[in-house]
Amino acid sequence: MIKIENLHKSYPMGKESLHVLKGLNLHIKEGEFVSIMGASGSGKSTLLNIVGLLDIHDEGAYYLNGQLIEKLDEKKAAVLRNKFLGFVFQSFNLIAYKTALENVALPLYYKGVGRKERQEIAMQYLDKVELKDWANHLPGELSGGQKQRVAIARALVTQPKVVLADEPTGALDSTTSNSVMELLKEINREGMTVFVITHEEEIANDTDRIVRLRDGVIISDEKVKKNINV
Protein backbone atom coordinates (compact mmCIF):
# COMPACT_ATOMS: atom_id res chain seq x y z
CA MET A 1 0.00 0.00 0.00
CA ILE A 2 2.77 2.41 0.99
CA LYS A 3 6.26 1.80 -0.35
CA ILE A 4 9.13 4.16 0.37
CA GLU A 5 12.62 3.74 -1.08
CA ASN A 6 15.67 5.75 0.01
CA LEU A 7 13.59 8.79 0.99
CA HIS A 8 15.42 12.06 1.72
CA LYS A 9 14.04 15.37 2.87
CA SER A 10 15.78 18.51 4.04
CA TYR A 11 14.50 21.93 5.00
CA PRO A 12 16.38 25.13 4.32
CA MET A 13 17.33 26.85 7.59
CA GLY A 14 18.83 30.17 6.64
CA LYS A 15 22.00 29.42 4.69
CA GLU A 16 22.27 25.90 6.08
CA SER A 17 19.84 23.13 5.34
CA LEU A 18 18.45 20.74 7.88
CA HIS A 19 18.60 17.12 6.75
CA VAL A 20 15.53 15.58 8.37
CA LEU A 21 15.02 12.28 6.60
CA LYS A 22 18.18 10.46 5.65
CA GLY A 23 17.28 7.63 3.32
CA LEU A 24 14.23 5.81 4.67
CA ASN A 25 13.02 2.46 3.35
CA LEU A 26 9.59 1.35 4.45
CA HIS A 27 6.95 -0.97 3.07
CA ILE A 28 3.46 -1.08 4.54
CA LYS A 29 1.09 -3.65 3.14
CA GLU A 30 -2.64 -3.35 2.83
CA GLY A 31 -4.49 -3.93 6.10
CA GLU A 32 -1.50 -3.30 8.36
CA PHE A 33 -1.69 -1.33 11.60
CA VAL A 34 1.65 0.43 11.90
CA SER A 35 2.98 3.01 14.31
CA ILE A 36 5.93 5.28 13.85
CA MET A 37 7.69 6.00 17.15
CA GLY A 38 10.23 8.67 17.77
CA ALA A 39 11.09 11.65 19.90
CA SER A 40 10.31 15.09 18.63
CA GLY A 41 12.78 16.03 15.93
CA SER A 42 13.23 12.45 14.85
CA GLY A 43 11.54 13.17 11.53
CA LYS A 44 8.30 11.30 12.16
CA SER A 45 6.06 14.29 11.39
CA THR A 46 7.98 14.99 8.21
CA LEU A 47 7.47 11.38 7.20
CA LEU A 48 3.74 11.67 7.83
CA ASN A 49 3.53 14.86 5.80
CA ILE A 50 5.24 13.21 2.87
CA VAL A 51 3.15 10.05 3.13
CA GLY A 52 0.07 12.28 3.50
CA LEU A 53 0.98 14.22 0.35
CA LEU A 54 1.08 17.41 2.36
CA ASP A 55 4.74 17.89 1.53
CA ILE A 56 7.08 16.67 -1.19
CA HIS A 57 10.27 14.64 -0.78
CA ASP A 58 13.62 15.62 -2.25
CA GLU A 59 15.02 12.26 -3.21
CA GLY A 60 13.96 8.63 -3.42
CA ALA A 61 10.68 7.07 -4.49
CA TYR A 62 7.24 6.93 -2.90
CA TYR A 63 4.53 4.60 -4.16
CA LEU A 64 1.01 5.05 -2.86
CA ASN A 65 -1.38 2.25 -3.80
CA GLY A 66 1.15 1.19 -6.42
CA GLN A 67 1.27 4.65 -7.97
CA LEU A 68 4.60 6.48 -8.11
CA ILE A 69 4.22 9.92 -6.57
CA GLU A 70 6.13 12.44 -8.64
CA LYS A 71 5.69 15.89 -10.14
CA LEU A 72 2.95 16.50 -7.65
CA ASP A 73 1.12 19.79 -8.18
CA GLU A 74 -1.35 21.07 -5.63
CA LYS A 75 -4.40 20.02 -7.56
CA LYS A 76 -3.17 16.51 -8.15
CA ALA A 77 -2.19 16.19 -4.49
CA ALA A 78 -5.62 17.39 -3.42
CA VAL A 79 -7.37 14.82 -5.58
CA LEU A 80 -5.10 11.98 -4.38
CA ARG A 81 -5.54 12.99 -0.73
CA ASN A 82 -9.27 13.02 -1.15
CA LYS A 83 -9.28 9.65 -2.87
CA PHE A 84 -6.72 7.60 -0.94
CA LEU A 85 -6.07 9.22 2.43
CA GLY A 86 -7.95 9.98 5.60
CA PHE A 87 -6.40 12.23 8.24
CA VAL A 88 -6.74 12.23 11.98
CA PHE A 89 -4.89 15.03 13.79
CA GLN A 90 -3.77 15.58 17.34
CA SER A 91 -5.82 18.77 17.64
CA PHE A 92 -8.82 17.27 15.81
CA ASN A 93 -8.92 20.12 13.25
CA LEU A 94 -12.66 20.23 12.98
CA ILE A 95 -14.17 23.37 11.45
CA ALA A 96 -15.61 25.25 14.39
CA TYR A 97 -18.68 26.72 12.73
CA LYS A 98 -19.83 23.47 11.16
CA THR A 99 -21.82 20.78 12.94
CA ALA A 100 -20.40 17.32 13.48
CA LEU A 101 -22.42 16.07 10.51
CA GLU A 102 -21.21 18.87 8.23
CA ASN A 103 -17.63 18.27 9.27
CA VAL A 104 -17.89 14.59 8.42
CA ALA A 105 -19.59 15.39 5.10
CA LEU A 106 -16.96 17.92 3.97
CA PRO A 107 -14.56 15.48 2.25
CA LEU A 108 -17.52 14.14 0.26
CA TYR A 109 -18.26 17.70 -0.90
CA TYR A 110 -14.77 17.90 -2.35
CA LYS A 111 -15.25 14.48 -3.88
CA GLY A 112 -18.30 15.85 -5.70
CA VAL A 113 -20.99 13.83 -3.94
CA GLY A 114 -24.48 15.37 -3.89
CA ARG A 115 -25.74 17.04 -0.76
CA LYS A 116 -28.39 14.54 0.25
CA GLU A 117 -26.18 11.54 -0.35
CA ARG A 118 -23.37 13.26 1.55
CA GLN A 119 -25.51 13.68 4.60
CA GLU A 120 -26.72 10.10 4.49
CA ILE A 121 -23.21 8.70 4.23
CA ALA A 122 -21.89 11.07 6.90
CA MET A 123 -24.68 9.98 9.23
CA GLN A 124 -23.73 6.32 8.72
CA TYR A 125 -20.17 7.05 9.75
CA LEU A 126 -21.24 9.14 12.73
CA ASP A 127 -23.34 6.16 13.75
CA LYS A 128 -20.28 3.97 13.39
CA VAL A 129 -18.39 6.12 15.91
CA GLU A 130 -21.51 6.20 18.10
CA LEU A 131 -22.16 9.90 17.74
CA LYS A 132 -25.36 9.83 15.75
CA ASP A 133 -27.17 11.73 18.47
CA TRP A 134 -24.58 14.50 18.35
CA ALA A 135 -24.83 15.05 14.61
CA ASN A 136 -26.17 18.57 14.85
CA HIS A 137 -23.82 19.78 17.57
CA LEU A 138 -20.92 22.12 16.95
CA PRO A 139 -17.42 20.87 17.83
CA GLY A 140 -17.35 23.33 20.75
CA GLU A 141 -20.16 21.38 22.37
CA LEU A 142 -18.32 18.04 22.19
CA SER A 143 -15.73 16.51 24.51
CA GLY A 144 -12.19 15.82 23.32
CA GLY A 145 -12.88 12.15 22.77
CA GLN A 146 -16.07 12.90 20.87
CA LYS A 147 -14.25 15.41 18.68
CA GLN A 148 -11.61 12.84 17.82
CA ARG A 149 -14.29 10.31 16.98
CA VAL A 150 -15.90 12.86 14.67
CA ALA A 151 -12.48 13.38 13.08
CA ILE A 152 -12.11 9.62 12.61
CA ALA A 153 -15.54 9.45 11.00
CA ARG A 154 -14.45 12.26 8.70
CA ALA A 155 -11.25 10.37 7.84
CA LEU A 156 -13.25 7.27 6.93
CA VAL A 157 -16.13 8.83 5.08
CA THR A 158 -14.47 8.76 1.64
CA GLN A 159 -13.46 5.10 2.13
CA PRO A 160 -9.75 5.85 1.76
CA LYS A 161 -6.97 3.31 1.34
CA VAL A 162 -4.97 4.55 4.32
CA VAL A 163 -5.87 6.39 7.52
CA LEU A 164 -3.04 8.61 8.75
CA ALA A 165 -3.23 9.50 12.41
CA ASP A 166 -0.83 12.08 13.80
CA GLU A 167 -0.66 11.71 17.60
CA PRO A 168 -4.39 10.89 17.63
CA THR A 169 -4.45 10.64 21.43
CA GLY A 170 -2.01 13.45 22.18
CA ALA A 171 -4.70 15.75 23.49
CA LEU A 172 -6.76 13.15 25.32
CA ASP A 173 -6.72 11.59 28.79
CA SER A 174 -5.85 7.90 29.12
CA THR A 175 -9.43 6.54 29.25
CA THR A 176 -10.48 8.46 26.20
CA SER A 177 -7.20 7.52 24.51
CA ASN A 178 -8.04 3.88 24.97
CA SER A 179 -11.47 4.22 23.43
CA VAL A 180 -10.01 6.09 20.43
CA MET A 181 -7.37 3.38 19.99
CA GLU A 182 -10.07 0.72 20.23
CA LEU A 183 -11.92 2.47 17.45
CA LEU A 184 -8.78 2.55 15.28
CA LYS A 185 -8.20 -1.14 15.97
CA GLU A 186 -11.74 -1.94 14.96
CA ILE A 187 -11.32 -0.01 11.72
CA ASN A 188 -8.12 -1.95 11.11
CA ARG A 189 -9.88 -5.23 11.74
CA GLU A 190 -12.33 -4.29 9.00
CA GLY A 191 -9.36 -4.16 6.61
CA MET A 192 -8.25 -0.54 6.66
CA THR A 193 -4.55 0.27 6.57
CA VAL A 194 -3.86 2.49 9.60
CA PHE A 195 -0.68 4.49 10.05
CA VAL A 196 -0.19 6.08 13.46
CA ILE A 197 2.46 8.50 14.59
CA THR A 198 3.10 8.69 18.29
CA HIS A 199 5.73 9.16 20.94
CA GLU A 200 3.86 7.08 23.52
CA GLU A 201 4.94 3.46 24.01
CA GLU A 202 1.47 2.44 25.18
CA ILE A 203 -0.16 3.68 22.04
CA ALA A 204 2.48 2.07 19.87
CA ASN A 205 1.98 -1.22 21.68
CA ASP A 206 -1.65 -1.18 20.63
CA THR A 207 -0.59 -1.44 16.98
CA ASP A 208 0.72 -4.50 15.16
CA ARG A 209 4.06 -3.14 14.01
CA ILE A 210 6.35 -0.45 15.40
CA VAL A 211 8.83 1.49 13.32
CA ARG A 212 11.26 3.50 15.40
CA LEU A 213 12.87 6.61 14.02
CA ARG A 214 15.85 8.49 15.37
CA ASP A 215 17.61 11.40 13.69
CA GLY A 216 16.05 10.70 10.36
CA VAL A 217 16.86 7.00 10.11
CA ILE A 218 14.89 3.87 10.99
CA ILE A 219 16.55 2.19 13.92
CA SER A 220 14.13 -0.69 14.30
CA ASP A 221 11.10 -2.16 12.58
CA GLU A 222 9.40 -5.04 14.37
CA LYS A 223 6.09 -6.77 14.96
CA VAL A 224 4.48 -6.31 18.36
CA LYS A 225 4.34 -9.46 20.46
CA LYS A 226 0.81 -9.53 21.78
CA ASN A 227 0.09 -10.85 25.24
CA ILE A 228 -2.51 -13.40 24.49
CA ASN A 229 -4.43 -13.34 27.72
CA VAL A 230 -7.74 -12.09 26.48
Next chain:
Amino acid sequence: MFDLDRWREIFQSINKNKLRTFLGAFTVALGIFIFTVLFGMGNGLKNTFNKFFSDDATNTIFIRAGNTSKAYKGFKEGRRIQFENEDLDLLKKELGNKIEYFSARVYKGVQARYKKESGAYTIRAVHPQHQFLEKTIIDGGKFIDENDIKNKTRVVVIGRLVEQDLFKTELALGKFIELDGLAYKVVGVFSDAGGDNEERNIYAPVSSIQLIYKNTQDIDEIVLTFNKSIGESGAKEMVSDIKKILKKKHFVAKDDRSAIFVRSVFENYQRNMQLANVLQMIVLWIGVGTLFAGAIAIGNIMVFVVKERTKELGIRKALGATPRSIVGLILQESIFITAIAGYLGILIAIFTLNGIGSSLEDYFITNPEVNRSTIIWATVILILVGAIAGYIPARRAAKIKPIVALSDD
Protein backbone atom coordinates in the same frame (compact mmCIF):
# COMPACT_ATOMS: atom_id res chain seq x y z
CA MET B 1 -21.11 30.27 -9.65
CA PHE B 2 -24.37 28.36 -9.47
CA ASP B 3 -23.01 25.75 -7.14
CA LEU B 4 -25.63 25.70 -4.42
CA ASP B 5 -23.25 24.01 -2.00
CA ARG B 6 -20.71 26.77 -2.37
CA TRP B 7 -23.40 29.39 -1.70
CA ARG B 8 -24.28 27.44 1.43
CA GLU B 9 -20.63 27.55 2.46
CA ILE B 10 -20.51 31.31 1.82
CA PHE B 11 -23.69 32.09 3.73
CA GLN B 12 -22.45 29.98 6.60
CA SER B 13 -19.16 31.85 6.64
CA ILE B 14 -20.91 35.25 6.44
CA ASN B 15 -23.36 34.24 9.12
CA LYS B 16 -20.59 33.19 11.49
CA ASN B 17 -18.63 36.36 10.98
CA LYS B 18 -21.19 39.14 10.99
CA LEU B 19 -18.95 41.94 12.28
CA ARG B 20 -16.21 41.57 9.73
CA THR B 21 -18.77 41.14 6.94
CA PHE B 22 -20.53 44.29 8.09
CA LEU B 23 -17.30 46.28 8.22
CA GLY B 24 -16.29 45.20 4.74
CA ALA B 25 -19.73 45.82 3.32
CA PHE B 26 -19.97 49.22 5.00
CA THR B 27 -16.68 50.36 3.50
CA VAL B 28 -17.72 49.35 0.01
CA ALA B 29 -21.20 50.85 0.36
CA LEU B 30 -19.66 54.13 1.52
CA GLY B 31 -17.18 54.12 -1.35
CA ILE B 32 -19.78 53.50 -4.02
CA PHE B 33 -22.14 55.98 -2.35
CA ILE B 34 -19.59 58.78 -2.53
CA PHE B 35 -18.65 57.78 -6.05
CA THR B 36 -22.24 57.86 -7.27
CA VAL B 37 -23.11 61.11 -5.47
CA LEU B 38 -20.03 62.85 -6.85
CA PHE B 39 -20.78 61.57 -10.32
CA GLY B 40 -24.33 62.84 -10.02
CA MET B 41 -23.04 66.24 -8.85
CA GLY B 42 -20.79 66.32 -11.92
CA ASN B 43 -23.85 65.72 -14.07
CA GLY B 44 -25.66 68.48 -12.19
CA LEU B 45 -22.83 70.83 -13.06
CA LYS B 46 -23.18 69.87 -16.71
CA ASN B 47 -26.93 70.41 -16.55
CA THR B 48 -26.31 73.94 -15.29
CA PHE B 49 -24.00 74.67 -18.21
CA ASN B 50 -26.54 73.19 -20.59
CA LYS B 51 -29.22 75.44 -19.16
CA PHE B 52 -27.10 78.52 -19.78
CA PHE B 53 -27.13 77.68 -23.45
CA SER B 54 -30.70 76.53 -23.73
CA ASP B 55 -31.70 80.06 -24.79
CA ASP B 56 -29.88 79.97 -28.10
CA ALA B 57 -29.58 77.20 -30.60
CA THR B 58 -26.07 75.76 -30.15
CA ASN B 59 -25.29 76.21 -33.83
CA THR B 60 -25.86 79.97 -33.74
CA ILE B 61 -23.24 82.41 -35.05
CA PHE B 62 -23.37 86.14 -34.14
CA ILE B 63 -21.61 88.62 -36.44
CA ARG B 64 -20.94 92.22 -35.38
CA ALA B 65 -18.82 95.05 -36.73
CA GLY B 66 -16.38 97.31 -34.89
CA ASN B 67 -13.57 99.72 -35.71
CA THR B 68 -10.50 98.70 -37.69
CA SER B 69 -7.24 98.58 -35.77
CA LYS B 70 -4.94 98.54 -38.82
CA ALA B 71 -4.49 100.72 -41.84
CA TYR B 72 -5.22 98.74 -45.02
CA LYS B 73 -5.48 99.47 -48.75
CA GLY B 74 -5.34 103.24 -48.25
CA PHE B 75 -7.84 103.28 -45.40
CA LYS B 76 -6.72 104.63 -42.09
CA GLU B 77 -7.04 102.63 -38.89
CA GLY B 78 -9.91 103.37 -36.54
CA ARG B 79 -12.45 103.32 -39.38
CA ARG B 80 -15.91 102.20 -38.36
CA ILE B 81 -17.38 99.27 -40.23
CA GLN B 82 -21.14 99.31 -40.78
CA PHE B 83 -23.03 96.23 -42.02
CA GLU B 84 -25.84 96.71 -44.51
CA ASN B 85 -28.46 94.49 -46.13
CA GLU B 86 -26.05 93.57 -48.91
CA ASP B 87 -23.64 92.01 -46.40
CA LEU B 88 -26.34 89.57 -45.40
CA ASP B 89 -27.16 88.92 -49.07
CA LEU B 90 -23.47 88.33 -49.79
CA LEU B 91 -23.18 85.76 -46.97
CA LYS B 92 -26.32 84.00 -48.19
CA LYS B 93 -24.89 83.82 -51.70
CA GLU B 94 -21.40 82.67 -50.66
CA LEU B 95 -22.37 80.16 -47.97
CA GLY B 96 -25.47 78.81 -49.71
CA ASN B 97 -27.06 75.83 -48.00
CA LYS B 98 -24.49 75.77 -45.23
CA ILE B 99 -26.80 78.33 -43.63
CA GLU B 100 -29.85 76.91 -41.88
CA TYR B 101 -31.56 80.10 -40.66
CA PHE B 102 -30.50 83.74 -40.86
CA SER B 103 -31.64 87.15 -39.68
CA ALA B 104 -30.41 90.70 -39.47
CA ARG B 105 -30.78 92.60 -36.23
CA VAL B 106 -31.30 96.32 -35.81
CA TYR B 107 -31.56 97.62 -32.25
CA LYS B 108 -33.53 100.73 -31.31
CA GLY B 109 -34.15 101.97 -27.81
CA VAL B 110 -37.70 103.32 -27.68
CA GLN B 111 -40.22 104.81 -25.31
CA ALA B 112 -43.28 102.55 -25.46
CA ARG B 113 -46.74 103.61 -24.39
CA TYR B 114 -50.18 102.04 -24.12
CA LYS B 115 -52.88 104.24 -22.70
CA LYS B 116 -51.41 105.57 -19.44
CA GLU B 117 -48.65 103.01 -19.06
CA SER B 118 -45.24 103.63 -20.58
CA GLY B 119 -41.65 102.40 -20.32
CA ALA B 120 -38.28 102.17 -22.04
CA TYR B 121 -37.82 99.09 -24.22
CA THR B 122 -35.64 97.89 -27.05
CA ILE B 123 -36.92 97.13 -30.49
CA ARG B 124 -35.15 94.22 -32.08
CA ALA B 125 -35.85 94.47 -35.78
CA VAL B 126 -35.38 91.07 -37.42
CA HIS B 127 -36.21 88.70 -40.27
CA PRO B 128 -38.87 85.97 -39.88
CA GLN B 129 -36.37 83.15 -39.31
CA HIS B 130 -35.17 84.91 -36.16
CA GLN B 131 -37.90 83.01 -34.37
CA PHE B 132 -35.91 79.77 -34.81
CA LEU B 133 -32.56 81.40 -34.03
CA GLU B 134 -33.68 82.61 -30.62
CA LYS B 135 -36.10 79.73 -29.97
CA THR B 136 -38.86 82.31 -29.50
CA ILE B 137 -42.12 80.74 -28.29
CA ILE B 138 -45.26 82.38 -29.71
CA ASP B 139 -47.93 82.47 -26.99
CA GLY B 140 -50.53 84.18 -29.19
CA GLY B 141 -50.79 85.59 -32.69
CA LYS B 142 -47.81 85.17 -35.01
CA PHE B 143 -44.19 86.13 -35.48
CA ILE B 144 -42.88 88.62 -38.09
CA ASP B 145 -43.44 87.05 -41.54
CA GLU B 146 -42.22 87.55 -45.10
CA ASN B 147 -45.17 89.81 -45.94
CA ASP B 148 -44.22 92.16 -43.10
CA ILE B 149 -40.68 92.38 -44.51
CA LYS B 150 -41.87 92.91 -48.08
CA ASN B 151 -44.57 95.47 -47.25
CA LYS B 152 -42.61 97.11 -44.43
CA THR B 153 -45.68 96.89 -42.22
CA ARG B 154 -45.80 98.64 -38.89
CA VAL B 155 -46.36 95.58 -36.71
CA VAL B 156 -44.65 94.31 -33.55
CA VAL B 157 -44.40 91.08 -31.60
CA ILE B 158 -44.03 91.92 -27.91
CA GLY B 159 -42.55 89.95 -25.06
CA ARG B 160 -44.71 88.50 -22.32
CA LEU B 161 -43.39 91.01 -19.81
CA VAL B 162 -44.02 93.99 -22.12
CA GLU B 163 -47.64 92.92 -22.28
CA GLN B 164 -47.73 92.50 -18.52
CA ASP B 165 -46.15 95.92 -17.88
CA LEU B 166 -48.10 98.01 -20.38
CA PHE B 167 -51.40 96.22 -20.95
CA LYS B 168 -51.91 95.03 -17.38
CA THR B 169 -55.06 92.94 -17.46
CA GLU B 170 -55.90 93.64 -21.08
CA LEU B 171 -54.91 91.40 -23.99
CA ALA B 172 -52.31 93.09 -26.19
CA LEU B 173 -53.04 91.08 -29.32
CA GLY B 174 -54.65 93.25 -32.04
CA LYS B 175 -54.21 96.49 -30.08
CA PHE B 176 -51.97 99.37 -31.04
CA ILE B 177 -48.85 100.24 -29.08
CA GLU B 178 -47.09 103.58 -29.38
CA LEU B 179 -43.32 103.44 -29.89
CA ASP B 180 -41.55 106.84 -29.96
CA GLY B 181 -44.90 108.33 -30.82
CA LEU B 182 -45.69 106.00 -33.74
CA ALA B 183 -48.48 103.43 -33.52
CA TYR B 184 -47.67 99.77 -34.22
CA LYS B 185 -50.14 96.91 -34.28
CA VAL B 186 -49.38 94.06 -31.88
CA VAL B 187 -49.62 90.90 -34.01
CA GLY B 188 -48.04 88.47 -31.53
CA VAL B 189 -46.96 87.89 -27.96
CA PHE B 190 -43.97 85.68 -27.16
CA SER B 191 -42.12 84.10 -24.30
CA ASP B 192 -38.51 82.92 -24.22
CA ALA B 193 -36.60 80.36 -22.12
CA GLY B 194 -33.74 82.87 -21.97
CA GLY B 195 -35.38 84.70 -19.09
CA ASP B 196 -36.87 88.07 -18.17
CA ASN B 197 -34.53 90.23 -20.24
CA GLU B 198 -35.46 88.41 -23.42
CA GLU B 199 -39.14 88.80 -22.65
CA ARG B 200 -38.77 92.59 -22.43
CA ASN B 201 -37.86 92.78 -26.13
CA ILE B 202 -40.10 94.01 -28.93
CA TYR B 203 -39.69 92.37 -32.33
CA ALA B 204 -40.41 94.35 -35.53
CA PRO B 205 -39.75 93.73 -39.24
CA VAL B 206 -36.21 94.83 -40.07
CA SER B 207 -37.34 96.59 -43.28
CA SER B 208 -39.93 98.70 -41.45
CA ILE B 209 -37.51 99.94 -38.81
CA GLN B 210 -34.85 100.69 -41.45
CA LEU B 211 -37.46 102.78 -43.32
CA ILE B 212 -38.87 104.57 -40.28
CA TYR B 213 -35.52 105.46 -38.77
CA LYS B 214 -33.55 107.48 -41.38
CA ASN B 215 -34.39 105.16 -44.26
CA THR B 216 -31.02 103.34 -44.32
CA GLN B 217 -29.90 99.81 -45.17
CA ASP B 218 -27.90 99.59 -41.92
CA ILE B 219 -27.75 96.38 -39.89
CA ASP B 220 -26.34 96.22 -36.33
CA GLU B 221 -25.81 92.50 -36.21
CA ILE B 222 -26.20 89.41 -38.37
CA VAL B 223 -27.34 86.19 -36.71
CA LEU B 224 -27.37 82.82 -38.44
CA THR B 225 -27.25 79.13 -37.71
CA PHE B 226 -25.19 76.67 -39.66
CA ASN B 227 -26.60 73.52 -41.12
CA LYS B 228 -25.78 70.85 -38.53
CA SER B 229 -24.88 68.36 -41.26
CA ILE B 230 -21.61 70.23 -41.94
CA GLY B 231 -20.33 69.02 -38.57
CA GLU B 232 -17.83 70.39 -36.12
CA SER B 233 -14.98 71.00 -38.58
CA GLY B 234 -17.41 72.43 -41.15
CA ALA B 235 -18.64 74.91 -38.54
CA LYS B 236 -15.13 76.04 -37.70
CA GLU B 237 -14.37 76.47 -41.39
CA MET B 238 -17.57 78.45 -41.85
CA VAL B 239 -16.65 80.88 -39.07
CA SER B 240 -13.33 81.62 -40.73
CA ASP B 241 -15.02 81.87 -44.16
CA ILE B 242 -17.46 84.47 -42.78
CA LYS B 243 -14.54 86.54 -41.48
CA LYS B 244 -12.73 86.26 -44.81
CA ILE B 245 -15.77 87.27 -46.89
CA LEU B 246 -16.66 90.27 -44.76
CA LYS B 247 -13.06 91.45 -44.34
CA LYS B 248 -12.59 91.38 -48.10
CA LYS B 249 -15.78 93.30 -48.76
CA HIS B 250 -15.04 95.99 -46.18
CA PHE B 251 -11.32 96.26 -46.97
CA VAL B 252 -10.15 95.05 -43.58
CA ALA B 253 -6.65 93.61 -43.09
CA LYS B 254 -6.66 89.83 -42.75
CA ASP B 255 -4.98 90.01 -39.36
CA ASP B 256 -7.17 92.81 -38.02
CA ARG B 257 -8.88 91.32 -35.02
CA SER B 258 -11.16 94.18 -34.04
CA ALA B 259 -13.20 95.13 -37.14
CA ILE B 260 -15.32 92.02 -37.59
CA PHE B 261 -16.45 89.96 -34.63
CA VAL B 262 -17.79 86.47 -35.21
CA ARG B 263 -19.00 84.72 -32.08
CA SER B 264 -20.02 81.13 -32.39
CA VAL B 265 -22.26 79.72 -29.67
CA PHE B 266 -21.06 76.33 -30.77
CA GLU B 267 -17.46 77.15 -29.87
CA ASN B 268 -18.49 78.79 -26.60
CA TYR B 269 -20.66 75.82 -25.83
CA GLN B 270 -17.83 73.48 -26.62
CA ARG B 271 -15.41 75.42 -24.45
CA ASN B 272 -17.84 75.46 -21.56
CA MET B 273 -18.65 71.81 -21.99
CA GLN B 274 -14.93 71.09 -21.96
CA LEU B 275 -14.70 72.94 -18.67
CA ALA B 276 -17.67 71.03 -17.32
CA ASN B 277 -16.12 67.79 -18.52
CA VAL B 278 -12.81 68.62 -16.85
CA LEU B 279 -14.65 69.41 -13.63
CA GLN B 280 -16.57 66.18 -13.90
CA MET B 281 -13.36 64.30 -14.56
CA ILE B 282 -11.86 65.77 -11.39
CA VAL B 283 -14.97 64.89 -9.44
CA LEU B 284 -14.96 61.45 -11.01
CA TRP B 285 -11.34 60.88 -10.05
CA ILE B 286 -12.11 61.79 -6.47
CA GLY B 287 -14.93 59.27 -6.67
CA VAL B 288 -12.69 56.63 -8.19
CA GLY B 289 -10.14 57.35 -5.48
CA THR B 290 -12.76 56.77 -2.82
CA LEU B 291 -13.85 53.59 -4.52
CA PHE B 292 -10.24 52.49 -4.69
CA ALA B 293 -9.80 53.18 -0.99
CA GLY B 294 -12.91 51.08 -0.42
CA ALA B 295 -11.40 48.29 -2.50
CA ILE B 296 -8.18 48.43 -0.51
CA ALA B 297 -10.17 48.34 2.70
CA ILE B 298 -12.11 45.28 1.68
CA GLY B 299 -8.92 43.72 0.36
CA ASN B 300 -7.41 44.37 3.76
CA ILE B 301 -10.36 42.78 5.49
CA MET B 302 -10.16 39.79 3.17
CA VAL B 303 -6.43 39.42 3.95
CA PHE B 304 -7.35 39.36 7.61
CA VAL B 305 -10.16 36.92 6.92
CA VAL B 306 -7.81 34.59 5.11
CA LYS B 307 -5.31 34.79 7.95
CA GLU B 308 -8.05 34.06 10.42
CA ARG B 309 -9.25 31.15 8.33
CA THR B 310 -5.79 29.77 7.58
CA LYS B 311 -6.40 26.73 9.71
CA GLU B 312 -9.83 26.08 8.25
CA LEU B 313 -8.52 26.44 4.71
CA GLY B 314 -5.65 24.11 5.59
CA ILE B 315 -8.13 21.52 6.84
CA ARG B 316 -10.15 21.89 3.66
CA LYS B 317 -7.04 21.33 1.61
CA ALA B 318 -6.05 18.25 3.63
CA LEU B 319 -9.54 16.90 2.98
CA GLY B 320 -9.13 17.33 -0.76
CA ALA B 321 -9.98 20.95 -1.63
CA THR B 322 -8.13 22.02 -4.77
CA PRO B 323 -6.44 25.45 -4.84
CA ARG B 324 -9.03 26.48 -7.40
CA SER B 325 -11.96 25.71 -5.16
CA ILE B 326 -10.31 27.72 -2.35
CA VAL B 327 -9.79 30.72 -4.66
CA GLY B 328 -13.37 30.38 -5.84
CA LEU B 329 -14.71 30.28 -2.30
CA ILE B 330 -12.88 33.41 -1.13
CA LEU B 331 -13.43 35.29 -4.38
CA GLN B 332 -17.11 34.52 -4.55
CA GLU B 333 -17.63 35.62 -0.98
CA SER B 334 -15.77 38.86 -1.65
CA ILE B 335 -17.69 39.59 -4.85
CA PHE B 336 -20.97 38.72 -3.22
CA ILE B 337 -20.41 41.09 -0.29
CA THR B 338 -19.17 43.89 -2.54
CA ALA B 339 -22.03 43.50 -4.99
CA ILE B 340 -24.73 43.58 -2.32
CA ALA B 341 -23.13 46.38 -0.32
CA GLY B 342 -22.34 48.34 -3.45
CA TYR B 343 -25.85 48.06 -4.73
CA LEU B 344 -27.13 49.35 -1.43
CA GLY B 345 -24.68 52.25 -1.72
CA ILE B 346 -25.96 53.05 -5.21
CA LEU B 347 -29.58 52.98 -4.07
CA ILE B 348 -28.91 55.31 -1.14
CA ALA B 349 -26.91 57.58 -3.43
CA ILE B 350 -29.78 57.77 -5.94
CA PHE B 351 -32.18 58.63 -3.14
CA THR B 352 -29.78 61.31 -1.93
CA LEU B 353 -29.43 62.78 -5.41
CA ASN B 354 -33.21 62.80 -5.87
CA GLY B 355 -33.47 64.48 -2.49
CA ILE B 356 -31.01 67.18 -3.49
CA GLY B 357 -33.02 67.84 -6.66
CA SER B 358 -32.90 71.54 -7.35
CA SER B 359 -31.91 72.74 -3.87
CA LEU B 360 -28.28 73.29 -4.90
CA GLU B 361 -28.99 75.40 -7.99
CA ASP B 362 -27.26 78.38 -6.39
CA TYR B 363 -24.07 76.32 -6.41
CA PHE B 364 -24.26 75.60 -10.14
CA ILE B 365 -25.71 72.14 -9.58
CA THR B 366 -28.99 71.50 -11.35
CA ASN B 367 -30.85 68.20 -10.96
CA PRO B 368 -27.88 66.00 -10.10
CA GLU B 369 -28.60 62.58 -11.54
CA VAL B 370 -27.05 59.37 -12.73
CA ASN B 371 -28.35 57.57 -15.75
CA ARG B 372 -28.89 53.90 -16.25
CA SER B 373 -25.62 53.31 -18.09
CA THR B 374 -23.69 54.87 -15.22
CA ILE B 375 -25.41 52.54 -12.80
CA ILE B 376 -24.58 49.57 -14.99
CA TRP B 377 -20.98 50.74 -15.16
CA ALA B 378 -20.83 51.26 -11.43
CA THR B 379 -22.10 47.71 -10.96
CA VAL B 380 -19.46 46.38 -13.31
CA ILE B 381 -16.81 48.38 -11.45
CA LEU B 382 -18.15 46.99 -8.19
CA ILE B 383 -17.84 43.41 -9.28
CA LEU B 384 -14.34 44.16 -10.54
CA VAL B 385 -13.49 45.81 -7.24
CA GLY B 386 -14.82 42.80 -5.38
CA ALA B 387 -12.81 40.49 -7.61
CA ILE B 388 -9.61 42.49 -7.22
CA ALA B 389 -10.11 42.89 -3.49
CA GLY B 390 -10.73 39.19 -3.11
CA TYR B 391 -8.20 37.87 -5.59
CA ILE B 392 -4.96 38.68 -3.79
CA PRO B 393 -6.02 37.20 -0.47
CA ALA B 394 -7.62 34.27 -2.31
CA ARG B 395 -4.34 33.55 -4.08
CA ARG B 396 -2.60 33.67 -0.74
CA ALA B 397 -5.22 31.33 0.68
CA ALA B 398 -4.68 28.87 -2.15
CA LYS B 399 -0.98 28.86 -1.42
CA ILE B 400 -1.45 27.94 2.21
CA LYS B 401 0.46 24.76 2.91
CA PRO B 402 -1.73 22.41 4.89
CA ILE B 403 1.19 21.35 7.07
CA VAL B 404 1.88 24.95 8.09
CA ALA B 405 -1.80 25.66 8.66
CA LEU B 406 -2.29 22.51 10.70
CA SER B 407 0.81 22.74 12.84
CA ASP B 408 -0.33 22.73 16.41
CA ASP B 409 1.46 25.80 17.69
